Amino acid sequence: xxxxxxxxxxxxxxxxxxxxxxxxxxxxxxxxxxxxxxxxxxxxxxxxxxxxxxxxxxxxxxxxxxxxxxxxxxxxxxxxxxxxxxxxxxxxxxxxxxxxxxxxxxxxxxxxxxxxxxxxxxxxxxxxxxxxxxxxxxxxxxxxxxxxxxxxxxxxxxxxxxxxxxxxxxxxxxxxxxxxxxxxxxxxxxxxxxxxxxxxxxxxxxxxxxxxxxxxxxxxxxxxxxxxxxxxxxxxxxxxxxxxxxxxxxxxxxxxxxxxxxxxxxxxxxxxxxxxxxxxxxxxxxxxxxxxxxxxxxxxxxxxxxxxxxxxxxxxxxxxxxxxxxxxxxxxxxxxxxxxxxxxxxxxxxxxxxxxxxxxxxxxxxxxxxxxxxxxxxxxxxxxxxxxxxxxxxxxxxxxxxxxxxxxxxxxxxxxxxxxxxxxxxxxxxxxxxxxxxxxxxxxxxxxxxxxxxxxxxxxxxxxxxxxxxxxxxxxxxxxxxxxxxxxxxxxxxxxxxxxxxxxxxxxxxxxxxxxxxxxxxxxxxxxxxxxxxxxxxxxxxxxxxxxxxxxxxxxxxxxxxxxxxxxxxxxxxxxxxxxxxxxxxxxxxxxxxxxxxxxxxxxxxxxxxxxxxxxxxxxxxxxxxxxxxxxxxxxxxxxxxxxxxxxxxxxxxxxxxxxxxxxxxxxxxxxxxxxxxxxxxxxxxxxxxxxxxxxxxxxxxxxxxxxxxxxxxxxxxxxxxxxxxxxxxxxxxxxxxxxxxxxxxxxxxxxxxxxxxxxxxxxxxxxxxxxxxxxxxxxxxxxxxxxxxxxxxxxxxxxxxxxxxxxxxxxxxxxxxxxxxxxxxxxxxxxxxxxxxxxxxxxxxxxxxxxxxxxxxxxxxxxxxxxxxxxxxxxxxxxxxxxxxxxxxxxxxxxxxxxxxxxxxxx
Numbered sequence: 001x002x003x004x005x006x007x008x009x010x011x012x013x014x015x016x017x018x019x020x021x022x023x024x025x026x027x028x029x030x031x032x033x034x035x036x037x038x039x040x041x042x043x044x045x046x047x048x049x050x051x052x053x054x055x056x057x058x059x060x061x062x063x064x065x066x067x068x069x070x071x072x073x074x075x076x077x078x079x080x081x082x083x084x085x086x087x088x089x090x091x092x093x094x095x096x097x098x099x100x101x102x103x104x105x106x107x108x109x110x111x112x113x114x115x116x117x118x119x120x121x122x123x124x125x126x127x128x129x130x131x132x133x134x135x136x137x138x139x140x141x142x143x144x145x146x147x148x149x150x151x152x153x154x155x156x157x158x159x160x161x162x163x164x165x166x167x168x169x170x171x172x173x174x175x176x177x178x179x180x181x182x183x184x185x186x187x188x189x190x191x192x193x194x195x196x197x198x199x200x201x202x203x204x205x206x207x208x209x210x211x212x213x214x215x216x217x218x219x220x221x222x223x224x225x226x227x228x229x230x231x232x233x234x235x236x237x238x239x240x241x242x243x244x245x246x247x248x249x250x251x252x253x254x255x256x257x258x259x260x261x262x263x264x265x266x267x268x269x270x271x272x273x274x275x276x277x278x279x280x281x282x283x284x285x286x287x288x289x290x291x292x293x294x295x296x297x298x299x300x301x302x303x304x305x306x307x308x309x310x311x312x313x314x315x316x317x318x319x320x321x322x323x324x325x326x327x328x329x330x331x332x333x334x335x336x337x338x339x340x341x342x343x344x345x346x347x348x349x350x351x352x353x354x355x356x357x358x359x360x361x362x363x364x365x366x367x368x369x370x371x372x373x374x375x376x377x378x379x380x381x382x383x384x385x386x387x388x389x390x391x392x393x394x395x396x397x398x399x400x401x402x403x404x405x406x407x408x409x410x411x412x413x414x415x416x417x418x419x420x421x422x423x424x425x426x427x428x429x430x431x432x433x434x435x436x437x438x439x440x441x442x443x444x445x446x447x448x449x450x451x452x453x454x455x456x457x458x459x460x461x462x463x464x465x466x467x468x469x470x471x472x473x474x475x476x477x478x479x480x481x482x483x484x485x486x487x488x489x490x491x492x493x494x495x496x497x498x499x500x501x502x503x504x505x506x507x508x509x510x511x512x513x514x515x516x517x518x519x520x521x522x523x524x525x526x527x528x529x530x531x532x533x534x535x536x537x538x539x540x541x542x543x544x545x546x547x548x549x550x551x552x553x554x555x556x557x558x559x560x561x562x563x564x565x566x567x568x569x570x571x572x573x574x575x576x577x578x579x580x581x582x583x584x585x586x587x588x589x590x591x592x593x594x595x596x597x598x599x600x601x602x603x604x605x606x607x608x609x610x611x612x613x614x615x616x617x618x619x620x621x622x623x624x625x626x627x628x629x630x631x632x633x634x635x636x637x638x639x640x641x642x643x644x645x646x647x648x649x650x651x652x653x654x655x656x657x658x659x660x661x662x663x664x665x666x667x668x669x670x671x672x673x674x675x676x677x678x679x680x681x682x683x684x685x686x687x688x689x690x691x692x693x694x695x696x697x698x699x700x701x702x703x704x705x706x707x708x709x710x711x712x713x714x715x716x717x718x719x720x721x722x723x724x725x726x727x728x729x730x731x732x733x734x735x736x737x738x739x740x741x742x743x744x745x746x747x748x749x750x751x752x753x754x755x756x757x758x759x760x761x762x763x764x765x766x767x768x769x770x771x772x773x774x775x776x777x778x779x780x781x782x783x784x785x786x787x788x789x790x791x792x793x794x795x796x797x798x799x800x801x802x803x804x805x806x807x808x809x810x811x812x813x814x815x816x817x818x819x820x821x822x823x824x825x826x827x828x829x830x831x832x833x834x835x836x837x838x839x840x841x842x843x844x845x846x847x848x849x850x851x852x853x854x855x856x857x858x859x860x861x862x863x864x865x866x867x868x869x870x871x872x873x874x875x876x877x878x879x880x881x882x883x884x885x886x887x888x889x890x891x892x893x894x895x896x897x898x899x900x901x902x903x904x905x906x907x908x
Contacts, residue, residue: 003055006055007052007054007056009059010037010058010059011059011061011137012030012031012033012034012058012059012060013060017062017066018062018063018066019069020067020069020073020101020105021766022104022107022766022768023766023768027108028108028111030060031060031109031112032112034060035109035113036112037051043331043371048329050611053081053129053132056133057133057134058130058133059134059135059137060134060136061137062137062139063138063139063140063141064138064140064142066138068097070101071136071138072095072098072100072101073098073101073102073104073105074135074138076092076093077131077132077136080092080131081132089102089131090102107709107768110709209290209291209292209303209308209311210290210291211287211288211290212288212290212312215279215283215291217238217279218238219293220275220279220293220316221275221317221346222238222275222276222279223271223275223276223498238276239400240396240400240403241280242389242393242396242403243389244273245386246277246380246382247277247280247281250264250266250278250379251281251285253379254281254286254342255285257343257377258285258286258289258310258342261336261337261338261339261340261342262337262377263333263342263345263375263376264343264376264377265318265344265347265352265373265376265377266278266347266378267346267347267348267349267379267381268346268349268382268383269348269349269383269522270421270519272381272382272383273381274346274381281344282312282342282344286312286342288310289311289312290308290310291311291312291314292308292311292312292314294313296321297321297327297328297332300313300321300328301332304332304336304339310340312342313336313341313342313343313344314345315343315344315345315346316346317345317346318345318372319348319355320454322355323454328372330374333372337375343376345376347373348518349380349852350522350525352373352378353852356374421498421519421520423494424499424519424520425519425523427492427494428442428500428520435485435486435489436474437466437474437483437485437486437489438488438489438490439469441462441466441483441487441490442490442500442516442520443469443528444462444466444537444540445462445500445514445515445516446516446520446521446528447465447524447533447537448461448537448540450525451533451553451556451557451560452552452555452556453541453553454548454549455513455545455546456504456512456513456514456515457513457514457515457544459483459513460544461513461540461544462483462486463483464536464540464543464544465534465536465537465540465541466483466486466536467536468533468534468535468536468537469534469536487501491503491514498519500516500520501514502516529851530877530878530880531880532560532880533560538557538565539565541553541565541569542569542572545569545572547572550569550572551570551579553565553569554566554572554573554584555583556882557569558583558887559886560879560880560882561879561887561890563587567584567587567588570583571584574600578604578610579610581601581603581604581613584600585598585601585616585620588600594620594624595624598620598621598624598626601613601620602617604617605618605633605637611639615639615640615643618630618637618639618640622643622644622646622647622650623647625647625651627651630643630647645664645665646682648664649661649664649665649683650682650683652664653683653690653692654686658687658695661687661695662695684699684700684714693718693722696718697715697718700714700718701715704731704735704738709737712738713737713741715738716728716737716738716740716742717741719731719741720741725745728741728742729742729754736762736767736769736770736773737769739755739759739770739773740759740769740770740772742758743759743774743777747777747780752781755777756774759771759773763790771790771791774787774790775790775791839865843869846861847862850862850883859884859885860884862878863878863883863885863886863889866878866889867892867893872890875893
């Protein structure tokens, strides 16, 4: 809900959410939604912004009859909002009931954050911001007498609503159950509110608009078709359309969208007939509607400003409208749908899955833009014709020779042959030796696009890049006109249809550059995924990139460990956004060039800049010990006080003034400093590294007693490292997280029976972490059935049983079912496979998911598994592929291997 002061209320209401219980899926889902909304920020009409704790609220709505634990949690959150930022969140819980509700809620939040990226976790202080933005609202909608029912009825009467409150509620529930989210005009009529009149089409300010029946499919992105040698010149521009099995579904969805606004998206491989099927559908169903084919977001914005009724917005290759900041956003898409527009688009299947997944990378605008796709009715277009479609094609081939040719080579794909796809691949991969320069130019163009180059590639770009794809002898014997010969070969049309490179003009007789054929590019993505680009290719991209590509190329270079090129490209796009500045600063920081990173962030660190850049700026000042600058910065930026305290504490520890650290914390937080100092992990780490373990232990004990999960885990590790096993076992009785550590050491120290008893006691109190630990202990003892039984009893959710399921499928050699389970996004099964010894199989499945964009965290699991199993060559392949996290994983493994060699040398 939008508020008059510019704030927003985001509400999570789950029917049946009656109890605040960390094991209930409905509660966890509600918390997940709020956490995700907080991390993602808000899409407003003026752009994206973070949650503002002063005017925004994240609300969990429950029934008045729900458990009182919601009421207790609401009191804690309300009390917390009235306190200063330095006030500890846990102190807001005063009664036993409030502390229990608070502990349950914080555990739910911790679980929701398990899959968040490091960047997301770093950018927010949950104890200061998230918890202050959350509120609990308990509604009383009892018929006729419920106070909220009465109030709603009174509010509706003030706007002259023509329907009763009960009737509107029924309509709303029905609409939600059927997924009819965009019924603006219908609901407005029910409330007695008139819809605003729209201007005539003639008054529209849109630039590229025509009637659907008059549109030319080739100009909308339908591929040109092959032209047989000696074919009659009177052949139509395109072959006769071969009806597809999915036509009825496409047309039904377009018809439905035309009644209330909607978005229909076709996904499939290149040259599978997506665009042609979509065009034929709108021509059949909406021939008299207006058709807008926007070249960019500017054209689209003009169209929205002066809307035209009964309009189709054509978004072929929709990723072009999503890739850059300021492009098609969910807010713009919703406004068009709510206004009654029909949005239609196409996208490659792999790209769709990669975009729809919640990326963990730093292209936050792109991640946000991907939510546009979640508004669409998605229809998958098959790669090949069905038997029924082939019969249609056979009949049509009698009057169109192009269809006959495609049917004769149907094993290569009917629609693909019509677009000359197989011929393009052969032209590139099987180029004769005399055309090595043409092959090099095509490969350089494909590689450039593969790593993020979207602009047409200029002649100069290709001239600089191509030599890196040639042998020394081929370079030495190249004729003077080698580039002309190469471009002639690369632009040769296959059967009169497509060419590997397509010239893009800037006017009559002028070539601006060249773009690659989609079908060939999609093939190259598979066959060259792990191929390393030569130096000449990177130099050409740095030299000839366009501004719109710079930050994307920089991110790509960084993921491939091309740090020099990444830095140059980041610097080239430094004025684009504060996100680029943060990316460059992070790159410099990883190289130890922190003073340079501080200079990069300084322009963005003022009160009007990016808060995340300012936080990084303060952190780096602290890490460099620049305390006077940081103190001055903290005077005008309150959020920097934490960084200042942490930096002062680290400085004191390095000087050996450990007692002064306690005084510093007491000065800031009072006698209860241990409960707050836990937020400063770096000083505690330094205490431990410097041997001040007693001081660190005091702080960890205080926070663990207050219910801090991280502190409990750290304290358990500390007790184990100090071999204080008696205290470890004693604390395990009351702390399930310490009990988990005890279980990890149980087999080694013979504590299994004691650990099992303690864990079982925690399980009876509803501690999920104890159930996980006991199931793990049983598995390590070989008691797999008992482990599976715990999972079934405690989780009651199929996703948590997948490890057991995966092991059973593998044991019975049911590999296809196992692959289906993992391809559905169940990564728990992958780790079960690895534990069971099927590491190669698990890695192959994860690699497929990563390549196809099948799961947002597949790449993280893949890299972790490769590091754990010392697969250095495969990690190098993932670096070449640009897989997120591969560079860091490779360095971790290399460091580990180097340390092992040093250890062997010392032992020798």
